[in-house]
Amino acid sequence: MAKRKPKPENFSPRIENRRARHDYHIVDKLEVGIKLLGTEIKSIRNSQVSLAEGYATIDNRSGELLLLNVDIAQYKQAGVNQHAPRRPRLLLAHKREIKQLEGRLTAKGTTLVPLAIYFVRGRAKLLLGVGEGKKQHDKRQDLKTKDAKRDMQRAMTRRRI
Secondary structure, three states: OOOOOOOOHHHOOOEEOHHHHHHEEEEEEEEEEEOOOHHHHHHHHOOOEEOOOOEEEEOOOOOOEEEEOOEEOOOHHHOOOOOOOOOOEEEEOOHHHHHHHHHHOOOOOEEEEEEEEEEEOOEEEEEEEEEEEOOHHHHHHHHHHHHHHHHHHHHHHHHHO
16 A cells, blocks of 8 residues: 655645734744634634734733634635634643743733744644733834845845856
8 A cells, every 4th residue: 555645844824923923022922822713713724814903912811822803714614604804713732831921921011922823734823922012112122123134135146147
């Protein structure tokens, strides 16, 4: 019997939240699992996710980590068995990790921001970042440094030729 070819590592999509790095200084990162429905997994595999307005919070009553305002589009082939696109989703993390995050969120201007959704061994994972809000002048400065680096890189490639 012929052996199966292994799937390439980059077969699964990785959905990035580029806006988070623009709006926040990312201080710390944490990889957590997500409790999802079947139609949500299929939508994520089709890259039908918007992380732009999303954030995470710790529920005071139950002590659970929740993901809010993340839009996972409905899966068209599911028919009537659809999920709500912006429903709160439970994030799976150890209690000690949640306690550490809770301690970091006490400072003013910090929030939990979803940075990326990707798959590890078939399971959806979310990369959470503890973000401190940037001021407008910080954003401008970051854009200036990014443009300067890009210009230097262009100049270096022209010199080689």
